[in-house]
Amino acid sequence: MSRYAIFLLFLSSLISGGCTPYTQRARITQSVDVTRQIRLGEMNPDYNYYLYWNGGFAPTAILGLDKRYSIQSNFWKAANPTEQEWKKWSQEYTSTRGHFDDYYGVNMFYKGYKVLAPGSAEVGLYYSGLEQITFKFHDNDVVEVYPPHPSSQQFVRHGFYER
Numbered sequence: 001m002s003r004y005a006i007f008l009l010f011l012s013s014l015i016s017g018g019c020t021p022y023t024q025r026a027r028i029t030q031s032v033d034v035t036r037q038i039r040l041g042e043m044n045p046d047y048n049y050y051l052y053w054n055g056g057f058a059p060t061a062i063l064g065l066d067k068r069y070s071i072q073s074n075f076w077k078a079a080n081p082t083e084q085e086w087k088k089w090s091q092e093y094t095s096t097r098g099h100f101d102d103y104y105g106v107n108m109f110y111k112g113y114k115v116l117a118p119g120s121a122e123v124g125l126y127y128s129g130l131e132q133i134t135f136k137f138h139d140n141d142v143v144e145v146y147p148p149h150p151s152s153q154q155f156v157r158h159g160f161y162e163r
Helices: 003-018 032-040 083-095 152-157
Strands: 027-030 047-052 061-066 070-072 077-079 099-101 106-108 111-116 122-128 135-138 142-145
Touching (some): 032 083, 032 111, 047 122
Antiparallel strands (some): 027 111, 047 061, 061 122, 099 106, 135 142
16 A cells, blocks of 8 residues: 555544544523522522532532533532522622632622533533533533633633733
8 A cells, every 4th residue: 555545544534533523512601590590599409519619718610410410520529508508608609799819810700601411402500700611411421521711701801811
């Protein structure tokens, strides 16, 4: 076989293998209902809850995910918050509205989001001052969840990037 034929075979395997999705990604959409639900401490009984802590008096982010899914993450910890914890966190989120977070370098405005699976079915909620998060849906209803982080727009709004 010529070098050219081997190269073409290698290139075609790269292209076909690189285009095959091994996971599907979810997306989030801002929701006033989720914001209200979290601030009132209302837990959806159909969801398992997970927390992402990065110091402070309240979780940096809260994730509620439909119970049919299992989570794969080293960063998110399962939680079953009490009503008192919800109230304490809600007060913290309200009192620190717009505070500057030294770790992330942005002002934190906590908001609620719906988590939409591939195909746009609502499968959970997300609440945080960090506007970007990645979910990968694998086979067997396993969801890989990465740590949240500021969106590029959060940095733009606070003068870290030129417009």
